Amino acid sequence: MSATVPRIAVVDYGAGNLVSIDQALRSVGASVDVVRDAQAFADADALLVPGVGAAAPAMDRLARRGLAEPIRRWVAAGRPYLGICLGLQLLFDGSDEDGATTLGVIPGRTVRLAEAPTLPHIGWNQVERLRPHPLFDGIPPDADFYFVHSYAGEPAAADAQTIALAHTTHGASFVSAVARGSLVGVQFHPERSGRDGLRLLRNFVACVRSGQWTAEADRLPDVAAVGV
């Protein structure tokens, strides 16, 4: 890991707006590399997979560029990962949107939003946190984030408690953020969510820098601090 400025590799696989992610990460002090092949992110400090749209064409493009397996290995190795929107959905086993088989690093499926009064779910909505996490440090509990999607990942029941980080309600409620170790994913777009979105990205960069991915209260006491 780099000592001062973490190097974030943003995966470009032709599925969405990279300008805003690039600009947002730079504005919170990260060094950004837009990468199109696996060699280009091998020594990055964190991997960011963005994306909007459907799963099947996205998986096709990842496969064509030889990216699917390296991303899977990256997550399996416990290296820092941030998935945004489709970049989160692709972590699940598959998608109901088009039947695509996705990366399968989080048990569960991407499903259509249930009982939604309008679809796509477009606009600002609340993100109700289920447990403390440094990703949300300093962000007011009632902060709104920007969403634009019709599907969302649904963690398998056995893992839902440990992986779900936040819920959002549009019709029924769905999982809008997940975290498992240094793997985090958000269904909303922090790069388009104003000041609170930038704060979330700043927090992600801080986690990458410090290697601390749990809320302070949940951390084991530091032996050096309590000891002697």
Next chain:
Amino acid sequence: MLRRRVIPCLDVANGRVVKGTRFVGLVDEGDPPELAERYAAEGADELVFLDITAAPEGRGILLDIVERTARRAFIPLTVGGGVRSVDDMREVLRAGADKVSLNTAAVADPALIEACAARFGRQAVVVAIDARRRTMRDGWEVVVRGGREATPLEAVTWAERAVELGAGELLVTSIDRDGTQSGFDTDLLAAISARVEVPVIASGGAAGPADFVRAIVDGGADAVLAASIFHRRIHSIGAVKAAMAAAGLPVRTVPELAA
């Protein structure tokens, strides 16, 4: 709960934000990136950037200005004007747009909506409908080329068709009301929003905060858009949101403003 959005519109001609009455008599209102940053700070929920001279001049959108605008505003950006193909849409998205608005080109070739939605997802495809109340019978006719040319399409029927083809959102402008500050055409909005599942953005005719409330309450709109009243600081975004909140509508408050 999903917030009702307030969206300033940047009508861009030759790289400058302009505003006229009924698409003519343009007046310079400023630099797109500067206005974008100002509106984001003032609590805009999203921005719409329409290159209104791209189509008449038969050229593509000014991508460098789209990118400079996208880099200044950390809120969503919809870009339209002169997008005629899947390749055009890809270039605009690559320049930093989150969504692309199709209008004249979609009327000329409805399959374009389908192709764009298949490639980029329907959430990235906004179909803009410019509608004018018919004189001889009920309903509204769709007009294109910035309101200069009538079509045989009826607006509500076209709205339903556009959504079937893959529009993820509709931007509905009343050409009768645009620039007149006589209020949104809530009948038109209600007729369309009752027939589609996707969000409807109301446009054309905003004069005061009460008009925005009516577009949502009476017109069923999910979002409200305006240009000149914001550019000229006749009403602030905060004042519009305060009126919406007072009417019981969910809005996003911006901490910088509330403090």
